[in-house]
Amino acid sequence: MTPKDIDWTRLSAIIDKHKAERWSLIPLLQEIQEAFGFIPPESIEIIADALKIFPVEIQGVITFYAGFSLLPKGKYVLKVCRGTACHVKGGRSILRLIKTQLGLEEGETGKDYQFTLETTACLGACALAPTMMVNRTYFGKLSPPKVTAVLAHHSKDKE
Amino acid sequence: MENITLFINGKSVSCPRGSSLLEAAELNGIKIPRLCYHSELKPLGACRLCLVEDEKTGRILASCVMPAAPNMAILTDTPRINRHRRNIVRLMMAEHPESCIVCNKGNRCQLRQIAAQLGLGQTGLYPMPNYKPLEQANPFIIRDLSKCVLCGKCIRADHELVLAGAIDYNFRGFKSRPLTLHDLPLEQSNCTFCGTCVSICPTGALAPKNTAHAGTPEREAPSVCGFCGVGCSLSMGVIGEQVVEINPSDSKDSVNGATLCVRGHFAHDFLNAGQRLTQPMIRREDKLMQASWDEALDHAATRLMEIKKTFGPQSIGFLGSSKCSNEENYLFQKIARTVFETNNVDNGGYLSGRSGLGPIDSKTGGGWRVSPLANLEKAESIIVIGADPGHTTPVVDYYIRRAAKKGVPLIIVDPRKTDLTPFSTVWLRIQPERDVKLINCLAALLWKRFGHDSIFIDRFTEGFASYSEGLSSFNRERLCVEAGVDMSALERTTDLLKGKRIAFVVGHGILQQRNAVRAMEAIFNLMLMTGSLGSDAGGLYALARENNQAGAWDMGSAPDVLPGRQHLDDSRQRQRFERAWNTRLSPDQGLNTIRMIMEAEKGNLKALYIMGENPLRSLPQHERVLKALENLELLVVQDILETETSTMADVVLPGAGFCEKSGSYTNMEGRIQCVDPVVSPPLGARADWEILNILSERLGLPSRYNTIGKIRAEIVQHVPGYAGLDHGKNTVWISNNSQRRLFNREGQGEPIAFSPVVFAEDSPQNEDYPFTAIVGSKRYHLGSGTRTSHSRRIRNLGKNGHAEISPADGLELNLADGDKVRIHSQCGSIVREIMLEKGLEKGLVYLPAGFNGNDVMKLIPLTPFEDRHSTGLKTCRIRLEKLQSVT
Numbered sequence A: 001m002t003p004k005d006i007d008w009t010r011l012s013a014i015i016d017k018h019k020a021e022r023w024s025l026i027p028l029l030q031e032i033q034e035a036f037g038f039i040p041p042e043s044i045e046i047i048a049d050a051l052k053i054f055p056v057e058i059q060g061v062i063t064f065y066a067g068f069s070l071l072p073k074g075k076y077v078l079k080v081c082r083g084t085a086c087h088v089k090g091g092r093s094i095l096r097l098i099k100t101q102l103g104l105e106e107g108e109t110g111k112d113y114q115f116t117l118e119t120t121a122c123l124g125a126c127a128l129a130p131t132m133m134v135n136r137t138y139f140g141k142l143s144p145p146k147v148t149a150v151l152a153h154h155s156k157d158k159e
Numbered sequence B: 001m002e003n004i005t006l007f008i009n010g011k012s013v014s015c016p017r018g019s020s021l022l023e024a025a026e027l028n029g030i031k032i033p034r035l036c037y038h039s040e041l042k043p044l045g046a047c048r049l050c051l052v053e054d055e056k057t058g059r060i061l062a063s064c065v066m067p068a069a070p071n072m073a074i075l076t077d078t079p080r081i082n083r084h085r086r087n088i089v090r091l092m093m094a095e096h097p098e099s100c101i102v103c104n105k106g107n108r109c110q111l112r113q114i115a116a117q118l119g120l121g122q123t124g125l126y127p128m129p130n131y132k133p134l135e136q137a138n139p140f141i142i143r144d145l146s147k148c149v150l151c152g153k154c155i156r157a158d159h160e161l162v163l164a165g166a167i168d169y170n171f172r173g174f175k176s177r178p179l180t181l182h183d184l185p186l187e188q189s190n191c192t193f194c195g196t197c198v199s200i201c202p203t204g205a206l207a208p209k210n211t212a213h214a215g216t217p218e219r220e221a222p223s224v225c226g227f228c229g230v231g232c233s234l235s236m237g238v239i240g241e242q243v244v245e246i247n248p249s250d251s252k253d254s255v256n257g258a259t260l261c262v263r264g265h266f267a268h269d270f271l272n273a274g275q276r277l278t279q280p281m282i283r284r285e286d287k288l289m290q291a292s293w294d295e296a297l298d299h300a301a302t303r304l305m306e307i308k309k310t311f312g313p314q315s316i317g318f319l320g321s322s323k324c325s326n327e328e329n330y331l332f333q334k335i336a337r338t339v340f341e342t343n344n345v346d347n348g349g350y351l352s353g354r355s356g357l358g359p360i361d362s363k364t365g366g367g368w369r370v371s372p373l374a375n376l377e378k379a380e381s382i383i384v385i386g387a388d389p390g391h392t393t394p395v396v397d398y399y400i401r402r403a404a405k406k407g408v409p410l411i412i413v414d415p416r417k418t419d420l421t422p423f424s425t426v427w428l429r430i431q432p433e434r435d436v437k438l439i440n441c442l443a444a445l446l447w448k449r450f451g452h453d454s455i456f457i458d459r460f461t462e463g464f465a466s467y468s469e470g471l472s473s474f475n476r477e478r479l480c481v482e483a484g485v486d487m488s489a490l491e492r493t494t495d496l497l498k499g500k501r502i503a504f505v506v507g508h509g510i511l512q513q514r515n516a517v518r519a520m521e522a523i524f525n526l527m528l529m530t531g532s533l534g535s536d537a538g539g540l541y542a543l544a545r546e547n548n549q550a551g552a553w554d555m556g557s558a559p560d561v562l563p564g565r566q567h568l569d570d571s572r573q574r575q576r577f578e579r580a581w582n583t584r585l586s587p588d589q590g591l592n593t594i595r596m597i598m599e600a601e602k603g604n605l606k607a608l609y610i611m612g613e614n615p616l617r618s619l620p621q622h623e624r625v626l627k628a629l630e631n632l633e634l635l636v637v638q639d640i641l642e643t644e645t646s647t648m649a650d651v652v653l654p655g656a657g658f659c660e661k662s663g664s665y666t667n668m669e670g671r672i673q674c675v676d677p678v679v680s681p682p683l684g685a686r687a688d689w690e691i692l693n694i695l696s697e698r699l700g701l702p703s704r705y706n707t708i709g710k711i712r713a714e715i716v717q718h719v720p721g722y723a724g725l726d727h728g729k730n731t732v733w734i735s736n737n738s739q740r741r742l743f744n745r746e747g748q749g750e751p752i753a754f755s756p757v758v759f760a761e762d763s764p765q766n767e768d769y770p771f772t773a774i775v776g777s778k779r780y781h782l783g784s785g786t787r788t789s790h791s792r793r794i795r796n797l798g799k800n801g802h803a804e805i806s807p808a809d810g811l812e813l814n815l816a817d818g819d820k821v822r823i824h825s826q827c828g829s830i831v832r833e834i835m836l837e838k839g840l841e842k843g844l845v846y847l848p849a850g851f852n853g854n855d856v857m858k859l860i861p862l863t864p865f866e867d868r869h870s871t872g873l874k875t876c877r878i879r880l881e882k883l884q885s886v887t
């Protein structure tokens, strides 16, 4: 999803769906985040108008929760584990490898919006360390060849 | 409310049920340290400084969020609590930068105060200041968020008190900060620069930007804002004889509470402008030359008397000021009426719509006058019509926003998107000046659907039968279309209003329009029909543009009324004043502001004495006003600033600003506030009432007024509603002396009459001038902007009064933001830059007044309101001519 092609019809459909609910802000934002991969900053004022709250309050909520993002993310969001177990099992070099292969630093998104690289503390699958997630799929017992294979599998050329 | 008893520090104390522990302690004189608590804000419990210990359980509680319960026992000052408090403050200080010493908050910083109280010098912690870039591009507020202690007061003030929605918490943990939308600078956010957050911020994170680094004020003194008719209570910080800072006063029952607006907070620097008049002057061989007070006053007195003798009393006019005090206006009109035997006395209030309110005043015997703004939050419904109080009278706007947030139905009637439309339940987007039609339609629909208050109508009114007949006599659908409003929107409005009393907030869109009188009558009929008068749940709130507009009128500074708004043609009242003043009073109305100028133009008016007005800026068609003033044999100007008008005067008398003299002022609610001088006038200038007193001595007026109290005593004697002024209190309310049954405790007296249903003609179309310009205000200038344009901060904001047009018209005329146009009307032309404004409909142009010498008035013809051909001061027909930019 690139910032240029925001589907405004879809966005207003989501807003309309939640407008009348009582505590609608969070579910609404979740659905937008889900649908677009991020919350387009331009949508804040539209949401505010619909829910009759201050735009700046919505921004406050978005920036408070790690689950919301104002920046568009890649099609695949990598969450590389930096927890203790993974660290012991060489998680650091796995991360370094991913960084060089994708040309991204932590928190960055590639220009083609294919990948976003994030790190996280303990994915809760320590037995499989070192681990990472691609969107909602776990990958464990990572080794350099396995990493290369996973990245290749999700790359643009592969599609 | 029910009281409960508990123990604080071993002492039995009581407090109302529902108080927090902190409030309970406070009520009983026990002070608990706090940073994030504020009595007007919802408690947040963020800073943890207000900790107390539960004696029974040993639990530590944040007292600002903990409700007091019966028989609770708490300790506010134990070693354990103090250890916690000290640790919290140490952490805050460790995060604080070291720019404390040059901080603009200076000794008002509460963090410093608390640290001192707790005996903290060095924190002993590794400093880890949280540096943020300093924001200070705007001329009002410096934001240095590295000093922020995250108390959330600014955010709560912004959301709960002024409801601007400019800032909110963003991020969390160490990164957490109050930010604007998209983290833009304040001037690109919703911020109105009301400064409420600045005054409430306990640290230097938010501080006023001073035009020169002034340091901490040496003393603070109470005053009342001298700009708009709200009359906010202020606390002025002073160094030497200079006002350097303004905050809302902490008085509990002020009209503004903890809020102010950008003018009251920041525009007072006009007092220190280089253009202040400090020397009397006399024109000699066509040049204004310095003179002594004696010379100037002698000259003025002699010439005035000569002119009276040669040309008669009607050849002299007195233009007083809606910015001067009650005492000054009283004395001013007394001089005019007794020494000069003329009713040619008026003030700037005429231009802000006195004519529309006059009939309501007469109908109710003045009974509508007392309408506390606080009642707006208790209203059953609110209609805001022709008003954008966010710009004219911002504190009124805050009240309405708070009411709307509480769920009070809010109907906006306005052709433009205003600051309030986002808060409205219904916005009736009317065509300009079709209000009479719309209101009558609304009344007819309410009547048809039994939305009227028949008990009220029966008991307190008369003439409903013929009024209601009038309501059934027209085609609602057609009229509604002509007014530009959807019938369905009107039906929705009717459903909302049915059975409710209505608070009407009426602005200059009504009061200054050509149909002002008819529109006010229609509104008033609707008020009577819905029982909205004389109740806290409804009421009439007429916005007053200037601080003493209401008072100047009360004092008889008007050509048709004596003090107490007693009509000149009421012979009993006239005789009463003839006896009191030992004079003869003519029953004939004098000239109003515009007629004075027109008579000068014709050569009939020979002398004009102006106190605190600037007609060359405030009146239409400046070139005609200029000619008229040139025509005069004598022009005396008493003012505080060198103005367009004062430079033409034959005698100039330097007066004093609102906080440089004693006086009382009456606000739009009917609240009379007395102020004492905070600083002295600049050397050489004098309080205006003193000038009038000395002058009247030279003119042979027998009474002497060596103190303000003497004038006040006379007011108390002659102006019935002002009797309370006698009691030495600083704030009193006008007392309601109306003889109407509605306002009479015993239910005696006359009913109030409905006016017949009448319609007003729409203004004629004119092919050559296809656009309708609406002239309005921006919050940075008050009225014609004489004083605000001398505020350096306001000038530094760099706003220049863009002409706003709809994007559709922009497209059609090939005009983009920043393009220059010449705007022509039938009587003049001005040049403006264009701004595209989504909130405007095609065909409308919005022109803010006050900018560029208030030249928008060149577009409007100089006609008195009462003239059949008057266009009012609110709209005019124009055309736009694109100017090629010179690059």
Ligand code: SF4
Pocket: B147, B148, B149, B150, B151, B152, B153, B154, B155, B178, B200, B201, B202, B203, B205, B206
């Ligand atoms: S800026 Fe001031 S008022 Fe706002 S949260 Fe920070 S310290 Fe509190």
Ligand code: SF4
Pocket: B154, B157, B158, B162, B164, B165, B166, B167, B190, B191, B192, B193, B194, B195, B196, B197, B198
């Ligand atoms: S100055 Fe007023 S509007 Fe601006 S952020 Fe502060 S409280 Fe809000």
Ligand code: SF4
Pocket: B225, B226, B227, B228, B229, B230, B231, B232, B256, B260, B261, B262, B263, B264, B265, B393, B394, B395, B396
């Ligand atoms: S200009 Fe009006 S609203 Fe603003 S501070 Fe002064 S009195 Fe209050």
Ligand code: FES
Pocket: A081, A082, A083, A084, A085, A086, A087, A121, A122, A123, A124, A125, A126, A127, A129, A130, A131
């Ligand atoms: S540490 Fe990596 S999954 Fe637990």
Ligand code: FES
Pocket: B033, B034, B035, B036, B037, B044, B045, B046, B047, B048, B049, B050, B051, B062, B063, B064, B065
């Ligand atoms: S004053 Fe109670 S937590 Fe701040």
